[in-house]
Amino acid sequence: MGFAPDWLSLRAPADRAARDAGLLARALALGPEQIVDLGAGTGATLRAMKAAQPLRARWTLVDNDPALLALAPRLEGRVTCIQADLTDLGALPLHGASLVTASALLDLVSDAWLGGLVARLAEHGLPFYAALSYDGAMSWTPPDPADADVTHAFNADQRSDKGFGPALGPDGATRAARLFQAAGYTVELAQSPWVLGPQDRALQAELLDGIAAAATRAGYSGSPAWLAARHAALGHAQALIGHIDLLAVPPEAPERKAHG
Ligand SMILES: C[S@@+](CC[C@H](N)C(=O)[O-])C[C@H]1O[C@@H](n2cnc3c(N)ncnc32)[C@H](O)[C@@H]1O
Incomplete structure (x- = not known):
């Protein structure tokens, strides 16, 4: 799966449908004038916020992959792309x-990195809206006896290093919530699962391949049989892939208006 443009565009409709509308609306209600999107990819967060409400905000999109940033909207000069680690x-x-x-970032990062991010945002009194962090829950209809073992192995692989140190994987969003609360923020969480049906066949197929490969990497030997059975069921299978959205708002602090 990785971060290939094709994968990001394949998952985009499911992401759009899954985002919690209430949390997105509350993030927009903060009235941001300058939004910095971390791990922006091709600009999924920008597109989602713009579709929910016409915004005059300026955007800074940060990613280490210039090929992804090149595909992001430019909003008539209101978007700055920064290639950075x-x-x-x-x-x-x-x-x-x-x-x-x-x-889709908090599941990739380490506890140490997340702690550092929260400290930086708290230092500047900045709110944080992070959608679609994988939460470790996967289920399929019809069920397969190997689903639980595959999910367990996939989740173990999710905790491997994705460039930030050992990844938080399924704990990313809930760990962020605790860290922001400890920093005095008001935190809201909302479930934002992908609910995929036979009409999402291409996404389901790619996802199954990625899950099976990750489970194999984590040492599970039953992936090929599980994958074959799941592919055979694609014409009628449903999948539920758990995600969590988070909004963290700092206490009112007028003196924090100048961010450095
Ligand atoms: C799962 S993708 C999500 C992309 C986009 N936010 C979305 O929802 O479609 C994770 C993104 O983080 C970026 N990324 C991963 N590690 C990074 C790093 N160390 N520095 C900058 N960007 C990074 C990837 O290039 C990718 O665009």
């Missing part, structure tokens, strides 16, 4: 920001 927290372009966002 997010692991350098000190270099995050927070100057002038009023909201920081991310999607």
Whole structure:
């Protein structure tokens, strides 16, 4: 699966449908004028926020993959793309920001990196909206006896290093919630599962391949049989892949208006 443009565009409709509308609306209601999107890819968060409400905000999209950033919308000059490595927290372009966002990112990062991010955002009094963090829950209809073992192995692989140190995987969003709360933020979480049916056959097929490969990497030997059975059921199977959206809002602090 990785971060290939084809994969990001294949998953985009499911992401759009899954995002929690209430949390998205509350993030927009903060009235951000300058939004910094971390791990922006091709601009999924920008598209989702723009589709929910016409915004005059300026955007800074940060990603280390210039090929993905090249596919992001430009909004008539209101979008700046920055190719940068997010692991350098000190270099995050927070100057002038009023909201920081991310999607499908918190499951990739380590506890140490997340702690550092929360400290930086708290230092600047910045709200954070992070959608679509995988939460470890997967289920299929019809069920297969190997589903639980595959999910267990996949989740173990999700905790391997994705460039930020050992990844939080399914704990990313809930860990972020605890860290922001400890920093005095008000935090809201919402479930945002992918609910996939036979009409999502291409996404389901690609997803199954990625899940089986990850489970094999984690040492599970039954992936090929599970994958064959799941592919055979694609014409009628449903899948539920759990995600969590998070909105963290700092306490009112007028003196924090100037972000450095
Ligand atoms: C799962 S994709 C999500 C992309 C986009 N936010 C979306 O929802 O479609 C994760 C993104 O994080 C970026 N990324 C991963 N590690 C990174 C790093 N160390 N520095 C900058 N970007 C990184 C990838 O290039 C990719 O675009």
